[in-house]
Amino acid sequence: MAVVLRDVGQYIQGAGELDNLGKFVKKLGNKFLLICSPNNKQRIGDRIETALNSVEKEIVYSEFHNQCTMEAIEKAVADGTAAGCDIIIGAGGGTAIDTAKAVATKMGGIPCVIIPTIASNDAPCAGLSVVYNEEGVVVKVINMVRNPDVVLVDTGVIAQAPRKFLVSGMGDALATYFEARACWRTGARTMARGNCSHTSLAMAKLCYDLLLEHSVKALEAVDRNEVNEDLENVVEACIYLSGFGAICGGLAAAHAINDGLGAVPQIHANGTSHGEKVAFGLIAQLILEKAPEEEWNTVLDYIHAVGLPSTLADLGVTEFVEADIRRAAKIAASPKEFTKNVRADITADEVYEAILAADKAGAAK
Template identity: 40%
Template sequence: MLSVFSSPGHYVQGRNATEQLGAELKRLGLDGPVQIVAGGSAQRLLAEVWERSLKDAKIAYSVHSSGGECTRAEIAAIIAAVQDSGCTAVLGAGGGKVLDAARAVADDLDLPMISCPTTASSDAPCSALSVIYTAAGEVDAYQLVRRNPALVLVDTSVIVQAPPRLLAAGMGDALATWFEARTCTKAHVRNMRGGASTRSATALAELCYHTLLADGPQALAAVRERAVTPALERIVEANTLLSGLGFESSGLAAAHAIHNGLTAAPQTHPFLHGEKVAFGVLTQLVLEGAPSAEITTVLDFCTEVGLPTTLAALGLPDPAPTTLSAIAIRATAPGETIHNEPFDVDADITLDALRAADALGRRHTA
């Protein structure tokens, strides 16, 4: 099996980075016109900057208001907008689902994609993967696209305008990166691009974990004050770049499968991707029989930054046995990443791990 490392063509991060959008597009030979797919917050915060930066670069563009979801209906609506406008590139501006929808559209139309996240709430910006949801909010499918974004531009002046909960959720998503990467590497399974992991990918995944522990609480304090600080910059990089490269080029395992399982319970739908992934990390560690000290470190970190460590914290204070069974069955569906674990996993084993992880979380917060 060949080793494969996947990454965006260019990554730009920093204060007021959107001012350089036009120049960065020109430097990469992307002359437009560009279809911007944007959430409401992105338009409110960036419309004037887009006009100024793209006008200076002489790049024409149009804006399509995103519905904020990544469903097949939303993707179809964006495809129609791109085709009507005649644009030659697709730019996603917003949260993870907006970026995923824009990425799927760019892939379907064989166009370059530009990723401009307005939150650091997930590792979606850098990847070549879109998570498609049903209209009911359940995970429908993974769409593996052919190319990573040509450009990822992260404006930390915008990131700090988002609610602190979103940064914390991004840390929850990034928390899974190292634990899933080391599992996939040890199991010699294929990563998200169909190859073996590289040492570079696992090193980035481990750096992501250590950055979270070192800078997470300080970065969260900064974003509460809407302050761009070195710690905030490092956590944004960890949530976005390190986690994105680490998961894609090393692989996913139980933590993200548990997230997918949790979407089978409607009570969890108000909670963010990274919040559910954080509980998935705890469940994966229980499933793997991880050392108590490691589990305690994860519990301490999650508690400090406000990530869920119990089912109750995800809207399931007293889940019915049928609900837990549905979560376990969905998490272990054929093709799910939980089967990258280096041992056989079924719904019964997963159900026990869910219950044990919940018990540990309850004891830790008592």
């Protein structure tokens, strides 16, 4: 198989960059459909409008509410088509961004601009949308014609969001290197439809190194609603490198176990985030891989230092129900899942034992 790299058109990151939006998008389209929640419209809508007006572009607003569902996508497509928009902007967290990417795809692959307002996951740079139903269950994944044309991250905006969002982003990004390494070792096919390359593996390692070095100080900055160099480094890891890594480096057991844990009623009811489940899934992946103790300790120390979950109780499991955890393990080990990228013959029983061992290891530290 070939190595395949698939990246965003332009990635811009820095404090105050939102006000420079016009210069990065002016050649991409003329009438912009802005998809975001009323809350984010209030936060940054005026700045987006001013930036676009400064380069003589029009803007039409399409109100978004919480979930990336087929209904939300179809409503925004109708808004964009009726207004004659030729370019999409998605601003917000993961679901508004995923909706915008799907809308650009459904409108014939027109240009798509992404403005994350939190750094809680790797959605901004990924060239796909995860679509849910009203109950919050994944119904399909829509692949974009190409990755977003522009991803613009104003770290001044990210620094205003509560720390829990950045902690979630750290959990998602923490697994990037280990998942890419698993795919590298087994020759797994990534979502870019090729093998993990030297480039992707090196970028995934850089993601891990930046997190280890800068996360604690980045969180201190967010607590003060300030931008510092540490926050810039961590945001680059959580939004750019983590997204690139997920697509071009590949996913493995950490994300598969996240998918399984999402079906545990207590964890779902707890509102546990994607990144939190991925971080716990990573501990279980390291057990499945029989990772060296030093690596283990480094990952667990990091998880504790930034406040990510390391036990089932942390994820919201107050009462252990064996059948629920066995079902999570079964989902994670199913043939369409990424656990096979660690080793092709991993069974649901092995994943179940790894989850219990991860819980024990997390509690012991």
